Amino acid sequence: xxxxxxxxxxxxxxxxxxxxxxxxxxxxxxxxxxxxxxxxxxxxxxxxxxxxxxxxxxxxxxxxxxxxxxxxxxxxxxxxxxxxxxxxxxxxxxxxxxxxxxxxxxxxxxxxxxxxxxxxxxxxxxxxxxxxxxxxxxxxxxxxxxxxxxxxxxxxxxxxxxxxxxxxxxxxxxxxxxxxxxxxxxxxxxxxxxxxxxxxxxxxxxxxxxxxxxxxxxxxxxxxxxxxxxxxxxxxxxxxxxxxxxxxxxxxxxxxxxxxxxxxxxxxxxxxxxxxxxxxxxxxxxxxxxxxxxxxxxxxxxxxxxxxxxxxxxxxxxxxxxxxxxxxxxxxxxxxxxxxxxxxxxxxxxxxxxxxxxxxxxxxxxxxxxxxxxxxxxxxxxxxxxxxxxxxxxxxxxxxxxxxxxxxxxxxxxxxxxxxxxxxxxxxxxxxxxxxxxxxxxxxxxxxxxxxxxxxxxxxxxxxxxxxxxxxxxxxxxxxxxxxxxxxxxxxxxxxxxxxxxxxxxxxxxxxxxxxxxxxxxxxxxxxxxxxxxxxxxxxxxxxxxxxxxxxxxxxxxxxxxxxxxxxxxxxxxxxxxxxxxxxxxxxxxxxxxxxxxxxxxxxxxxxxxxxxxxxxxxxxxxxxxxxxxxxxxxxxxxxxxxxxxxxxxxxxxxxxxxxxxxxxxxxxxxxxxxxx
Numbered sequence: 001x002x003x004x005x006x007x008x009x010x011x012x013x014x015x016x017x018x019x020x021x022x023x024x025x026x027x028x029x030x031x032x033x034x035x036x037x038x039x040x041x042x043x044x045x046x047x048x049x050x051x052x053x054x055x056x057x058x059x060x061x062x063x064x065x066x067x068x069x070x071x072x073x074x075x076x077x078x079x080x081x082x083x084x085x086x087x088x089x090x091x092x093x094x095x096x097x098x099x100x101x102x103x104x105x106x107x108x109x110x111x112x113x114x115x116x117x118x119x120x121x122x123x124x125x126x127x128x129x130x131x132x133x134x135x136x137x138x139x140x141x142x143x144x145x146x147x148x149x150x151x152x153x154x155x156x157x158x159x160x161x162x163x164x165x166x167x168x169x170x171x172x173x174x175x176x177x178x179x180x181x182x183x184x185x186x187x188x189x190x191x192x193x194x195x196x197x198x199x200x201x202x203x204x205x206x207x208x209x210x211x212x213x214x215x216x217x218x219x220x221x222x223x224x225x226x227x228x229x230x231x232x233x234x235x236x237x238x239x240x241x242x243x244x245x246x247x248x249x250x251x252x253x254x255x256x257x258x259x260x261x262x263x264x265x266x267x268x269x270x271x272x273x274x275x276x277x278x279x280x281x282x283x284x285x286x287x288x289x290x291x292x293x294x295x296x297x298x299x300x301x302x303x304x305x306x307x308x309x310x311x312x313x314x315x316x317x318x319x320x321x322x323x324x325x326x327x328x329x330x331x332x333x334x335x336x337x338x339x340x341x342x343x344x345x346x347x348x349x350x351x352x353x354x355x356x357x358x359x360x361x362x363x364x365x366x367x368x369x370x371x372x373x374x375x376x377x378x379x380x381x382x383x384x385x386x387x388x389x390x391x392x393x394x395x396x397x398x399x400x401x402x403x404x405x406x407x408x409x410x411x412x413x414x415x416x417x418x419x420x421x422x423x424x425x426x427x428x429x430x431x432x433x434x435x436x437x438x439x440x441x442x443x444x445x446x447x448x449x450x451x452x453x454x455x456x457x458x459x460x461x462x463x464x465x466x467x468x469x470x471x472x473x474x475x476x477x478x479x480x481x482x483x484x485x486x487x488x489x490x491x492x493x494x495x496x497x498x499x500x501x502x503x504x505x506x507x508x509x510x511x512x513x514x515x516x517x518x519x520x521x522x523x524x525x526x527x528x529x530x531x532x533x534x535x536x537x538x539x540x541x542x543x544x545x546x547x548x549x550x551x552x553x554x555x556x557x558x559x560x561x562x563x564x565x566x567x568x569x570x571x572x573x574x575x576x577x578x579x580x581x582x583x584x585x586x587x588x589x590x591x592x593x594x595x596x597x598x599x600x601x602x603x604x605x606x607x608x609x610x611x612x613x614x615x616x617x618x619x620x621x622x623x624x625x626x627x628x629x630x631x632x633x634x635x636x637x638x639x640x641x642x643x644x645x646x647x648x649x650x651x652x653x654x655x656x657x658x659x660x661x662x663x664x665x666x667x668x669x670x671x672x673x674x675x676x677x
Contacts, residue, residue, distance in 0.1 A: 035118030092149030273606025306349015415443030
């Protein structure tokens with residue numbers, strides 16, 4: 001435990017939380033989590049607001065955005081009743097900040113929540129895209145990834161120090177630096193979040209190496225006779241085509257990186273594009289690198305917060321890490337977090353993780369039952385008493401009441417931690433308060449088997465005929481059981497948690513929703529889609545159909561919920577202009593915001609910038625007719641071209657053939673390209 005300021009109250013809070021921190025770490029590992037080590041810091045109200053404004057770090061570069069974020073956070077606490085419990089960053093070791101004014105119940109909840117976040121940071125492959133990248137090759141990278149960890153605090157502190165040095169340079173205008181940062185921040189989400197971070201200069205060196213090892217035919221200075229003998233017509237044709245191919249050859253998703261590699265700056269005094277100054281290129285690379293660092297957190301908001309909420313609830317509630325005098329406070333605060341309005345990543349994520357656990361455990365049970373002699377997928381419902389099944393699955397008495405059975409527990413049982421049991425019997429462990437200390441992962445998994453929880457009663461028998469048939473189709477007859485009792489004796493109680501950890505390793509929000517937001521989940525949890533009604537002029541429920549709900553949610557999380565913009569041509573219309581394109585997925589751009597961003601891009605390109613997009617237009621007559629018929633009017637999709645030339649923005653309608661390639665056939669979520677992982 002650490003304190004930022006040397007205050008008596010902070011020191012006392014740190015001392016009081018040392019034991020809960022130690023125990024929470026042990027419990028998390030007993031439950032199968034494998035988190036980064038966590039450094040906990042005690043902060044006061046103002047320090048917490050500052051850390052939240054800084055994105056969880058103590059040192060950031062000078063910029064007005066931090067002051068604006070701080071003011072918003074402070075006002076939220078003063079006027080909207082918002083309460084800051086914690087903030088934790090992705091680092092190794094991770095750093096978590098606890099507000100000293102919070103109650104002990106809240107502090108314990110935060111600590112268990114943080115341990116789960118640290119596990120997610122350490123084991124999710126999307127976070128590994130940053131730590132496992134080749135970014136150590138550049139001088140700026142220094143030793144960040146040599147230990148396969150983000151070392152984010154040091155990286156961000158270095159960036160902050162360097163930008164302060166640039167601002168302090170008497171030959172560089174500070175306001176120019178701040179404007180340049182503004183330009184870059186407008187584009188911080190226009191990176192290729194599905195790729196590992198690499199400095200632009202490393203990519204350029206790699207391209208130069210490729211080009212030097214694969215020269216053009218013309219560069220070989222061969223005679224026509226030799227050329228015709230060595231190269232066939234197809235090779236010559238391919239070489240000629242490569243020379244005429246536009247640049248870039250394929251659309252580039254990392255717009256910020258492309259501008260850094262190929263862009264210039266616009267010199268207003270000269271009225272033309274000039275080379276970027278070294279400090280400008282350096283700042284762009286630093287901010288681009290930070291964008292890649294923060295990208296996984298934006299991509300896994302539901303997954304990560306749901307994961308933390310699940311294990312926090314398990315530790316605080318089901319394993320009574322919250323004491324009897326703390327539980328009501330904890331339950332009240334957790335209910336507020338999970339019950340907050342709008343799209344709540346904590347609630348959605350926790351419910352999805354519980355669904356994954358339940359579905360995995362249900363499959364495990366059904367696989368056993370469908371191997372019982374005389375039971376088939378058609379007769380399962382009539383052949384098996386599911387209430388009896390639940391009784392057979394119930395943990396043995398000693399597992400439910402460890403303190404009461406302490407002297408009779410078998411130390412050789414795989415569900416028992418023999419060393420901890422010996423210490424508990426010797427009075428070294430408070431087994432009445434922490435019975436989990438005597439159990440292993442296997443013991444805890446059976447103790448908390450999800451299908452036996454009251455809130456999930458009925459989930460087992462809810463499996464439809466199609467699911468039962470699907471499971472039966474792939475069962476081998478190498479293991480048959482004479483009775484239901486024999487079948488359930490072989491149940492692997494860890495299957496649900498094991499599967500959750502597998503999913504935690506490889507998924508992001510989009511793939512998670514794509515895989516597990518099923519019809520069953522949507523129906524059971526009463527999710528619905530809503531949209532703006534052109535008939536009534538307000539927002540209305542548009543559908544309860546699971547496919548519509550899934551489509552709506554996927555759009556909220558694809559590309560951080562932001563429009564996907566790519567670079568299509570760096571020499572548009574053969575005039576050195578930059579052509580950007582909006583990959584339209586049924587959601588229109590905010591044209592006003594888009595024009596503002598074009599003006600920023602112009603400053604980084606130095607020449608006119610064009611953007612192709614698709615909009616929806618409604619005919620006034622069609623809207624009136626639809627209103628009379630109590631229907632929604634059908635929009636017409638129209639291609640638009642936005643262009644900024646340094647003085648004004650023009651918006652023109654273009655032929656559909658110009659933008660047709662940007663339109664998704666249905667709703668293109670781009671969820672599982674082969675090259676992702």
